[in-house]
Amino acid sequence: MESKKSNGRTILAHVVLIILAFLCLFFFYILIINATRSHAQLQLGFSFLPGSSFLTNLNSVINDPAIPILKGIQNSLIVSGCCAAIVTYFSALTAYGIYAYDFKLKRAAFTFIMAILVMPTQVTALGFLRLITSMGLDDSLLPLIIPSIASPAVFYFMHSYMQSSLPRELIEAARIDGSKEFGTFNRIVLPIMKPAIAVQAIFTFVGSWNNYFIPALVITSKNKQTLPIMIATLRGADYMNFDMGKIYMMITIAIVPIIIIYLLLSKFIVEGVTLGGVKE
Amino acid sequence: MEKQNIIKSVSYAKWGYIFILPFFLSYAIFSLIPLADTIRNSFYEYYAFGLKTVGPNWTGLSNYISLLSSDLPKYAWNTFVMWVLGFVPQIIISLVLASWFTDARLKIRGKQFFKVVIYLPNLIMASAFAMLFFALFSNAGPINSILLRMGIVGEAIRFMESTLGARTLVGLMNFLMWFGNTTIMLMAAIMGINPSIFEAAELDGCTHIQKFFRITLPQIKPLLTYTLITSLIGGLQMFDVPQILTAGKGAPDRTTMTLIMYLNKHLQAKNYGIAGALSVFLFIISAILCWMVFKMNTDSDPDGSKSAARRARKGGKA
Numbered sequence: 183m184e185s186k187k188s189n190g191r192t193i194l195a196h197v198v199l200i201i202l203a204f205l206c207l208f209f210f211y212i213l214i215i216n217a218t219r220s221h222a223q224l225q226l227g228f229s230f231l232p233g234s235s236f237l238t239n240l241n242s243v244i245n246d247p248a249i250p251i252l253k254g255i256q257n258s259l260i261v262s263g264c265c266a267a268i269v270t271y272f273s274a275l276t277a278y279g280i281y282a283y284d285f286k287l288k289r290a291a292f293t294f295i296m297a298i299l300v301m302p303t304q305v306t307a308l309g310f311l312r313l314i315t316s317m318g319l320d321d322s323l324l325p326l327i328i329p330s331i332a333s334p335a336v337f338y339f340m341h342s343y344m345q346s347s348l349p350r351e352l353i354e355a356a357r358i359d360g361s362k363e364f365g366t367f368n369r370i371v372l373p374i375m376k377p378a379i380a381v382q383a384i385f386t387f388v389g390s391w392n393n394y395f396i397p398a399l400v401i402t403s404k405n406k407q408t409l410p411i412m413i414a415t416l417r418g419a420d421y422m423n424f425d426m427g428k429i430y431m432m433i434t435i436a437i438v439p440i441i442i443i444y445l446l447l448s449k450f451i452v453e454g455v456t457l458g459g460v461k462e
Numbered sequence: 463m464e465k466q467n468i469i470k471s472v473s474y475a476k477w478g479y480i481f482i483l484p485f486f487l488s489y490a491i492f493s494l495i496p497l498a499d500t501i502r503n504s505f506y507e508y509y510a511f512g513l514k515t516v517g518p519n520w521t522g523l524s525n526y527i528s529l530l531s532s533d534l535p536k537y538a539w540n541t542f543v544m545w546v547l548g549f550v551p552q553i554i555i556s557l558v559l560a561s562w563f564t565d566a567r568l569k570i571r572g573k574q575f576f577k578v579v580i581y582l583p584n585l586i587m588a589s590a591f592a593m594l595f596f597a598l599f600s601n602a603g604p605i606n607s608i609l610l611r612m613g614i615v616g617e618a619i620r621f622m623e624s625t626l627g628a629r630t631l632v633g634l635m636n637f638l639m640w641f642g643n644t645t646i647m648l649m650a651a652i653m654g655i656n657p658s659i660f661e662a663a664e665l666d667g668c669t670h671i672q673k674f675f676r677i678t679l680p681q682i683k684p685l686l687t688y689t690l691i692t693s694l695i696g697g698l699q700m701f702d703v704p705q706i707l708t709a710g711k712g713a714p715d716r717t718t719m720t721l722i723m724y725l726n727k728h729l730q731a732k733n734y735g736i737a738g739a740l741s742v743f744l745f746i747i748s749a750i751l752c753w754m755v756f757k758m759n760t761d762s763d764p765d766g767s768k769s770a771a772r773r774a775r776k777g778g779k780a
Contacts, residue, residue, distance in 0.1 A: 188568070191568060191670070228611075272485060275481050278481055279478045283478030285475035285479060299755060302698065302744070304741075306500055308500045308729060392587040414589055416593060429593070452581055
């Protein structure tokens, strides 16, 4: 009786999981199939089998002067790469400053960061745009990178990680051995923080790669656009005149690299989601 | 005292300040100054009119008043409805999945595979995902093509031309993007529950349903509240998906126009005064939600474990 009930539950769980997995994967399956079909084939209706126009579509995307996608990939890589490096380094540095030292404003600094932990950046977008315009940084990639020095959520993650994995005695020992404060951080603390840094570097890279709101307001010239802005231009007025094969190919270029990175690092990423947050 | 200080410990306090300086400098320049400027602008008549700029002229609260009599309440409602459409299925499915994944009695094959797959949509570029949905669900798109061929519908469904259809699509995308993440967070919380509670319940003949409602749910309540609040903050920022899906128009009839889409419209049009007032509204709501998150985070034990926090509170000051 009990095992029968348990069997029923197991079957139900599998059915639900398969449906959800199907939902998650099906759209990407259609995307990739459609990226291999020509505009004319796409007009005929959907087919579950791939076509042979993959290279044709890829060529027409790469050679479209209206949407310089290679430049877009380059810009996105620069912004995401720099953000990942800056966010992890400075968040670890800030967390270390608060974790390892005693100073008068320590408590206040920590409280302040915790208070702004989830404050949306959109609410200050107006002032931010005016500020970078007056600094002459509008239409540049720099304002998409530099502000990430202050990333409260990553700081919190690093701080939690230090509490569980960075013994204070180690810092003391380094001092006795004559290590300078910055040297201790760079040569001893950073290597210990590697797992946390790797996880946050991936999440920051992906977040920055996908970021649309602020970049769309900052960037005005075509050759500085990042990928999400280019995707958005596809949805312009002349959508109906577009080669659909090309549209699917562009979406593929924007999301498939992330899917591949994810699949390679999936175990690590899925575990990383809760690494700093919930620990026992 | 002085002597002891020299012998025993050199003061390293200045290094603390040096190490946290970049963070606070960057935050002050790129967030606090802009915040002050945003608030200041909200009190001025200041907008672009063609190539000319009107203002800035001090007008007090008139931007706020004109905003409240605009469609702002409607956009707030839209944002809320689309958030609910995504959040309700998200939290239900995530709870069910998390309790299945953590149930040792339930032998789920390919657990790791399912976890990887359900988390996948969270990493997808929201704007590209929305563009994909726009193409897939368009009147002559693949979804309609499949439905027609299978004979499920007689004629193509115009998904994006009805309020319900467009809002549901946005909700569906938000659901797909977030249920995997929530599942994994909830799993960690459930695994943090003391297993002896479950064992005792089993000895007492507790059913699965009872265990779920009487033990799991109350034990992870702090994390559920935390998820709710952070999801609300995320919902408040809803932009990419409806913006791309409707080309910024909030079609049909601005029923999918969100608060941030509205802000974006004013920013693009350089309506500094109105955009400022709208930002201040959003700032106030965000600040309240931030305060709730702050309370929850600082109440829990120092390593940030929500489930441990609850146990600690139950057992007095542990």
